[in-house]
Amino acid sequence: MPAIPCHFERQHARLDALLHAHLLDVAGADFASALQHLQSWHLALQQHITIENTRLLPHVPEGARWAARVYRLEHDRIALLAEEYLGRVHSVARLSLPDETARRGAVLMLLDAAHALRHVLEHHHEREHTALAHELPLDLQEAAWRGVDSPDAPPAQQPTGVS
Numbered sequence: 837m838p839a840i841p842c843h844f845e846r847q848h849a850r851l852d853a854l855l856h857a858h859l860l861d862v863a864g865a866d867f868a869s870a871l872q873h874l875q876s877w878h879l880a881l882q883q884h885i886t887i888e889n890t891r892l893l894p895h896v897p898e899g900a901r902w903a904a905r906v907y908r909l910e911h912d913r914i915a916l917l918a919e920e921y922l923g924r925v926h927s928v929a930r931l932s933l934p935d936e937t938a939r940r941g942a943v944l945m946l947l948d949a950a951h952a953l954r955h956v957l958e959h960h961h962e963r964e965h966t967a968l969a970h971e972l973p974l975d976l977q978e979a980a981w982r983g984v985d986s987p988d989a990p991p992a993q994q995p996t997g998v999s
Contacts, residue, residue: 871929891980901967
């Protein structure tokens with residue numbers, strides 16, 4: 837039996853952990869930290885999408901369950917939702933919320949706003965796990981994720997001077 841590729845699973849787990857850290861900050865109404873965690877996640881997401889679009893999707897074979905175009909359209913949708921959500925978090929992080937009711941309202945608004953993004957991500961990741969990971973050669977996947985797909989790979993970091 838051939839080895840089961842796990843590059844996509846590791847990458848998605850890494851992204852999920854970064855987003856989870858952000859959501860914990862949102863739940864705790866620590867909006868400055870939530871913004872920092874979201875910015876780290878967003879950088880990692882952009883890197884992930886770039887790797888898939890440039891190193892993997894050009895190699896989707898004829899007869900694959902889903903064409904590369906499907907994954908690219910999903911990437912575009914995810915990127916748009918991520919940008920919109922990042923804008924909302926940035927706006928909340930800049931606010932001086934006057935009281936506990938306002939903070940709780942901001943928490944609820946952000947959790948609601950994150951829901952659509954998380955839903956699309958979940959379905960996209962599942963599509964990649966069930967099809968793409970098995971349709972691309974393992975050596976191609978290993979080469980594409982080299983440097984970002986090891987258990988000790990650092991998470992994407994916020995560049996100095998970016999806020």
